[in-house]
């Protein structure tokens with residue numbers, strides 16, 4: 001059967017990127033998705049905003065919800081200092097298998113823990129299994145209707161503490177209206193919308209950054 005789109009993305013990385021060079025992996029994926037086939041990576045425009053938030057937060061522990069091919073995992077991990085790490089959850093085993101190879105090609109496997117499973121099942125085990133106290137940064141990029149329930153679950157599990165930054169992709173397209181309403185109206189979050197575009201297109205999309213203010 002035909003290869004899958006994630007497999008074709010991995011091929012583009014193996015053809016165009018240099019092993020151990022995260023920027024070349026990012027550039028190879030962006031080139032493929034802009035000129036060959038669209039894919040749901042956060043992309044270069046929103047990716048630059050992601051980079052600036054990671055640099056501003058200088059997180060020690062990051063949670064990414066939704067790995068896909070590992071594009072944003074590589075963007076985040078390449079900016080982390082030694083000792084910092086990103087735990088990334090992926091539900092789809094085929095996506096996870098490709099992401100592991102993309103992350104390995106970039107040479108960042110020591111900074112990444114890829115967990116296969118559904119966010120609702122994995123989040124309650126985070127403290128026990130991974131010795132995480134609280135996350136400094138959470139990048140939400142998974143099922144759009146899971147953004148709000150998983151944010152509430154993270155709060156209940158004590159994985160969001162004063163100062164934790166939530167950064168959510170696709171708040172306009174496909175859209176996460178209930179999540180936006182919650183973080184923008186809750187007295188416990190300070191929210192800011194970074195206007196941008198849907199990856200590799202002219203359609204509007206953006207990232208919402210929400211800082212938890214504590215109880």
Ligand SMILES: O=C(NCCCCc1cc2ccncc2s1)c1cc(-c2ccc(F)cc2)cc(O)c1O
Nearest residue numbers: 040066089090091117118119141142143170173174
């Ligand atoms: O669905 C999107 N992303 C989530 C994929 C769901 C994968 C999951 C990961 C995981 C981990 C843990 N638990 C549960 C889950 S479920 C997505 C879709 C578009 C888009 C935009 C316009 C279109 F016309 C068509 C697609 C753009 C984007 O940037 C996206 O991120």
Ligand SMILES: [Mg+2]
Nearest residue numbers: 042141169170
């Ligand atoms: Mg996205």
